[in-house]
Amino acid sequence: MFITDVQDSSGTGFSLWVLVLAKTNPHRLKPVPLSKKSQRDLMQRFMLAMLMALSFVALPIVAQQQGNPKAAPAPAPKRDLSGLWHYEGTGASEPIAPDNLIPPMTPWAQARYDAEKPGYGPKRAPGGNDPILQCDPMGFPRVMFMYTPFEFVQAPGRVIQFFEHEHEYRSIWTDGRSLPKDADPTWYGYAIGHWEGDGTFVVESAGFRDSTWLGSTGYPHSEDMRVTERYRRVDHDTILYDITVTDPKAYTQPIVGPHRVMKLRPKDEMVEEICVPSEEKSFANRVGEPAASKPTK
Amino acid sequence: MRSRPHPLLTYLLASAVAALTFSTIARAQAAPQQTASKSASSPAPKRDLSGVWQYQGTGGADSMTPDKDMPPMTPWAKARFDTEKPGYGPRGAPGGNDPILQCDPIGFPRVMFMPTPNEIVQLHDRVLQFWEREHEWRPIWTDGRALPTDADPTWFGYAIGHWEGDDTFVVQSAGFNDKTWLGPTGFPHSEEMRVTERYHRIDHDTILYDMTVTDPMAYTKPIVAPQRIMKLKPHEEIEEQPCVWSLENEFAKRIREPAAHNPAK
Numbered sequence: 379m380f381i382t383d384v385q386d387s388s389g390t391g392f393s394l395w396v397l398v399l400a401k402t403n404p405h406r407l408k409p410v411p412l413s414k415k416s417q418r419d420l421m422q423r424f425m426l427a428m429l430m431a432l433s434f435v436a437l438p439i440v441a442q443q444q445g446n447p448k449a450a451p452a453p454a455p456k457r458d459l460s461g462l463w464h465y466e467g468t469g470a471s472e473p474i475a476p477d478n479l480i481p482p483m484t485p486w487a488q489a490r491y492d493a494e495k496p497g498y499g500p501k502r503a504p505g506g507n508d509p510i511l512q513c514d515p516m517g518f519p520r521v522m523f524m525y526t527p528f529e530f531v532q533a534p535g536r537v538i539q540f541f542e543h544e545h546e547y548r549s550i551w552t553d554g555r556s557l558p559k560d561a562d563p564t565w566y567g568y569a570i571g572h573w574e575g576d577g578t579f580v581v582e583s584a585g586f587r588d589s590t591w592l593g594s595t596g597y598p599h600s601e602d603m604r605v606t607e608r609y610r611r612v613d614h615d616t617i618l619y620d621i622t623v624t625d626p627k628a629y630t631q632p633i634v635g636p637h638r639v640m641k642l643r644p645k646d647e648m649v650e651e652i653c654v655p656s657e658e659k660s661f662a663n664r665v666g667e668p669a670a671s672k673p674t675k
Numbered sequence: 676m677r678s679r680p681h682p683l684l685t686y687l688l689a690s691a692v693a694a695l696t697f698s699t700i701a702r703a704q705a706a707p708q709q710t711a712s713k714s715a716s717s718p719a720p721k722r723d724l725s726g727v728w729q730y731q732g733t734g735g736a737d738s739m740t741p742d743k744d745m746p747p748m749t750p751w752a753k754a755r756f757d758t759e760k761p762g763y764g765p766r767g768a769p770g771g772n773d774p775i776l777q778c779d780p781i782g783f784p785r786v787m788f789m790p791t792p793n794e795i796v797q798l799h800d801r802v803l804q805f806w807e808r809e810h811e812w813r814p815i816w817t818d819g820r821a822l823p824t825d826a827d828p829t830w831f832g833y834a835i836g837h838w839e840g841d842d843t844f845v846v847q848s849a850g851f852n853d854k855t856w857l858g859p860t861g862f863p864h865s866e867e868m869r870v871t872e873r874y875h876r877i878d879h880d881t882i883l884y885d886m887t888v889t890d891p892m893a894y895t896k897p898i899v900a901p902q903r904i905m906k907l908k909p910h911e912e913i914e915e916q917p918c919v920w921s922l923e924n925e926f927a928k929r930i931r932e933p934a935a936h937n938p939a940k
Contacts, residue, residue: 512920513778531803533796538803540812546917547805547812564915648814650829655777655920 452614456576459530459537459609462648463617463640465523472523473499473593474623475635480597487628490598499595508596509589513653515565516544517590518583519605519621529648537571537579545652550581561585563601579609592623592633600627615642717879721841724795724802724874727913728882728905730788736763737788738858739886740900745862752893755863764860773861774854778918780830781809782855783848784870784886794913802836802844810917815846826850828866844874857888857898865892880907 477500483491495506510516516524526542535553540546550571561568561584568585583605592599603625610618621635742764748756760771775781781789791807800818805811815836826833826849833850848870857864868890875883882905888898 509921512924514919514921515917531798533798533803538796545811547810562914565917566915649827650831652780652830654779656774656779 450613451616454577454611454613457573457579458532459579459611459617460532462527462529462643462646464527464643464646465525465619466639466641467523467525469525471498471525471594473595473597474519474523474621475633477595479636480633481629481631484626484628484630486600487598490628491596494591494596494598496591496594496596501596508591508594510653511658513655513658515546515590516653517565518548518567518586519607519623520590520593521546521566522619522621523593526651527643527646527648540648542648542651545650550583557582557584563587565590567605574608577611579611581605581607581609583607598628599623599625602627609640616640617642719842719876719878722838722844723797724844724876724882725797727792727794727908727911729792729908729911730790730884731904731906732788732790734790736790736859738764738860738862739784739788739888740898742860742862744901746894746896746898749891749893749895751865752863755893756861759856759861759863761856761859761861766861773856773859775918776923778920778923780811780855781918782830783813783832783851784872784888785855785858786811786831787884787886788858791916792908792911792913805913807913807916810915815848822847822849828852830855832870839873842876844876846870846872846874848872863893864888864890867892874905881905 493507495501495503495508497503497506497508497511521541521543522528524541524543528542529540531538531540535551537550537552539548539550546566548566548569550569552571555570557570558568563585565587567583569581569583571579571581574580584603586599586601586603586605588599588601588603590599591597603623606622606624608618608620610620612618617640619638619640621638623629623633623635625633758772759766760773761767762771762773762776786806786808787793789806789808793807794805796803796805800816802815802817804813804815811831813831813834815834817836820835822835823833828850829852831851832848834846834848836844836846839845849868851864851866851868851870853864853866853868855864856862868888871887871889873883873885875885877883884903884905886900888894888900890898
C-alpha cells in the first residue's frame with residue numbers, strides 16, 4: 379500500500395488532508411457556490427474517501443462476485459488507451475514511492491535534498507521552497523501522482539497525454555524515433571512509446587530539467603534522469619501502472635514506484651486548471667502559510 | 676539550455692529578423708521563379724489543418740487589431756482600460772500591470788498573435804490546437820455539440836468548430852473569464868465575449884485567418900481583426916515553453932525594469 383500524509387496514523391492525518399485539498403485550489407475555500415469543477419473534485423474526493431472506507435467491508439463481497447461472468451468488466455480494446463483516466467490513489471498528491479522505498483542518495487542528491495523545504499511529509503515546514511508554490515511547473519513524473527485525471531488521445535505518430543493539473547501535456551512519440559541525445563532539458567521531458575503485445579504501452583522518457591522534485595515530500599533528480607513507464611490495460615476500465623526512475627547521478631539504485639491502478643472515466647472531460655501565480659500568491663498569504671505554521675505533532 | 680524569450684528580447688530579435696527577411700526576400704526574388712510557382716501550386720488537402728503553423732506577423736507580440744481601428748468602448752470597458760498599464764503601445768510605461776508579467780495566463784485570443792507557432796492535430800471528435808507560447812492548448816469540439824450556456828469561465832474558453840466546404844474551418848468560442856487583455860497594448864473584454872475565427876486553407880502551405888470578437892458589454896461594435904496569413908512549417912515541432920514565474924521574476928529584476936526606464940524614443 380501507499381504511504382502518504384493521509385494514512386499517517388498519528389492523528390494529524392485529517393488536518394493534512396484538508397491542507398492538501400486547500401492548497402491545490404484556492405477557489406475551494408471560498409464560501410461562495412462552488413464551480414462545477416470544484417463540485418466535481420470535491421465529489422470525487424468524497425467518493426474516494428467513501429470507497430476507501432467501504433473497500434474493507436466490500437472487498438470480500440466483490441471477491442466472491444468475481445466468479446460471476448456478468449460482473450466482469452468488458453475486455454480491453456487492442457493497442458488503445460484513449461480516454462480520461464483517474465489514478466486511484468489516496469485522493470491527495472502522493473510521492474513517487476514511500477520514503478522508505480527511496481534508495482540511498484548520492485552526495486550530490488543529498489546536498490540538494492537537504493536544501494529542500496517541502497510542505498508535506500516528515501520534512502514539512504512553513505516557509506517552504508517547493509517550486510510549485512510559485513507556480514513553477516510541477517514537471518514529470520511528479521504530475522502522475524496528483525489526484526487529478528489525465529487523458530490519452532492517440533494521433534498519427536504519437537500518443538498525447540494531457541494532465542488536468544496545470545493544464546499540461548506531453549507528446550509520446552510512437553513513430554519509431556529514438557530518444558534524442560542532445561535534447562534541451564524540459565519540465566516534462568521527451569518521450570517515446572511502443573506497444574508490447576496488444577495491451578501494454580511502454581513509455582521511455584529523458585531530457586528533464588533538474589529543477590523539479592519527484593513529489594510533494596521533495597526528493598531531487600538530475601538531468602540524467604530516465605523514466606520507464608508501463609501502462610498495462612488489463613480490461614476496458616483499468617490500467618495497471620508501473621514506473622521506474624533511473625538516475626545514477628542522484629540515486630544509487632533505480633526508484634521503483636508501487637504498482638498503481640488507473641480507472642477509465644468515460645463521461646468526464648478535462649477542465650482547464652491552470653496554476654495562476656496571482657491567485658496562488660494571494661492564497662499563500664491568506665491560507666497556506668498560516669496552515670503550515672501550525673504544529674504537526 | 677533554452678529559456679523563454681520575453682517581449683523585449685523578442686522585439687529586438689524582431690528587428691533583426693525583419694532586416695534578414697528583407698534580404699532573404701531580395702535573394703528569393705533574384706532566384707529562378709520556377710521553385711516558387713511549384714510550391715505555390717500544391718493544393719490544400721480536404722478538411723485538414725494538421726501541422727505546425729506560423730503566423731506571419733511583425734515577429735513581435737501583435738495586437739489583435741491596430742489601436743486606431745478598435746471600436747468605441749462602453750463605460751464599463753473604458754474604466755477598465757484606464758487602469759491598464761501596458762508595456763507596449765502609446766500607453767507603454769515601466770511598472771506595468773500586464774497580467775502576463777507575473778505569468779498569469781495570456782489567454783485567448785491574445786495568444787493567437789504571438790510570434791510563436793501553433794499546431795493543429797485532428798481527431799475524430801475534436802481538433803486540438805497547441806500554442807508553443809505558455810505550452811497551452813485547447814480542444815475545438817467538432818462532434819456537433821453546441822456551446823454550453825453555463826460554462827465556468829476559463830482563460831482559453833470553450834470552442835466548437837465546423838467545416839464550411841472542404842477548406843474553411845470555422846471556430847466559435849465563448850466562456851472566457853475577463854482577466855485577460857486582448858493584446859500587449861491592453862484593451863479589456865468581458866465574460867460575454869464571443870469569438871468567431873475562420874481558418875481558410877487556400878493551398879497546402881497557407882491559411883488565411885480571420886477573427887471577429889463580439890462583446891457588447893465592452894465594445895459598441897464587433898472588433899474585426901485584419902486578415903492574417905499563417906504558413907505551414909512542415910519540419911518543425913512545438914517546443915515546451917511554459918511561463919516560469921521564478922525565471923520571469925529574475926528576468927524582470929535583471930533586465931525588464933532597468934530597460935523600461937530607458938527612454939523609448
